[in-house]
Amino acid sequence: MDIYDPTKGIVKSHSTDDIACWFIDTNYNNESFFVRHVYFTGAGEPYKKLKRALKAEIDEAAWSEIYSTKSRPFDKPATGKIAVKVINHYGDEVLKVFEV
Numbered sequence: 287m288d289i290y291d292p293t294k295g296i297v298k299s300h301s302t303d304d305i306a307c308w309f310i311d312t313n314y315n316n317e318s319f320f321v322r323h324v325y326f327t328g329a330g331e332p333y334k335k336l337k338r339a340l341k342a343e344i345d346e347a348a349w350s351e352i353y354s355t356k357s358r359p360f361d362k363p364a365t366g367k368i369a370v371k372v373i374n375h376y377g378d379e380v381l382k383v384f385e386v
Contacts, residue, residue, distance in 0.1 A: 289378050302327055302355045306375045312360040314369035314383055321371075323360065326353050328375065362386060 287300050310323040337349055351358060360368075366385055373379045 287372050287374055287378070287380060289374070289376075300374065304328070304374050305355075306373050308370060308372045310357055310360070311369040311371075313363040313365050314367040315365050316367070316383075319369055319371060319381065323357055324352060325355070325357065327355050 287305060288297050289300065290297050305327045307324065307326050309319075309321045309325070311319050312322045313320075363386065367383055368386055369381055369383045371379060371381045
């Protein structure tokens with residue numbers, strides 16, 4: 287994720303370690319973003335406490351699927367487009383639309 291630093295006037299590139307979460311709209315319509323897939327990531331497992339707190343309510347297989355930088359498979363969208371929204375730990379977000 288590239289973020290503009292206005293104090294230095296430069297664009298800084300960051301690794302996936304700096305991503306807090308990312309979402310996919312697997313049937314993007316150019317008007318509204320609907321979260322259809324959600325993923326968490328980041329260095330040092332920042333959601334480890336949440337995982338521990340929810341232990342009775344979440345299974346390990348499900349957690350390992352959503353704590354990833356790789357999405358689960360999905361069908362080709364009827365709209366021909368998907369959108370990916372990425373949010374870093376500072377709250378900066380980026381939306382990118384892909385034609386598939």
